[in-house]
Amino acid sequence: MSVFFSQEPVQFQCPVPEETRFTPDELQEILSLLESSGGDSVSLSPNSGSEGSSRAVYNDNERRLRRMISNRESARRSRWRKKKHVENLSSQMNQLELENQELKKRLGSALRQCHVVWGENERLRFESVALQARLSNLYRILFTMQAQ
Template sequence: MLSAQEAIQLGHPGHGPGFTANEIQELPSLLQPPSPSQNSGSWGSSQAVYSADEKKRRRKESNRESARRSRWRKKKYLENLTQQLNRLKIENRELQNRLGSIINQSHALWRENDHLMSESMALKARLSGLRHLLVAMNAMQQAQ
């Protein structure tokens, strides 16, 4: 079986393993479950503190990375919201312009309709007068 040092050196050529010498020496003990004797004595307690410190350091690093990703997602989300807001403002302006144009057309049509209604009433009155005149003329012709 390979030692931890040999196994790490067999990695991809040109790409370092990314481990420090202390971490390499620490790997075998991390892979084995702790024995009860390791918890007693000065070496065991310093080993446990180092592992806890290493866990704490890695957790902090993981939290920093998570926070960085969270800030990036929030930034992208806000950028998308800003773009959407700008698009909606433009669309709102265009719709307001269209509504204004339609309202103006509506007012013009109402005015034209009022004018035509007045003209229709005047023509109906004139037609009624002409009918009365025609009836009167027919009555005079029949009387003669």
């Protein structure tokens, strides 16, 4: 039993899904592959086990067509995954840039505070040296007064 394609133009009963994104030229190529397959397009497999089996053996053109459609769908899914991956990386990059800016602000603030503390330590060191010198002078005066 064989199924034959008619030579009449093919009329689609339902719209082609937008996800396939076939160009008019690609659709024409697909239709020409179907038309060129001629009378031996689909034949029931003699090894199917039952006369009414719906298992079909496809000819080379049909296999090419099915493979082409499958490859296009696979490529579409791959592009979608790549797009999502790039979006995720972009989002992560934006988040890391914000975190980097925040860390730079905190580092700048810590460096300013460190500079202030360093200056205060220097001032206190000089004051300590001056006070030690004054205390030493006072001890000398005290010893001199006690010695007299």
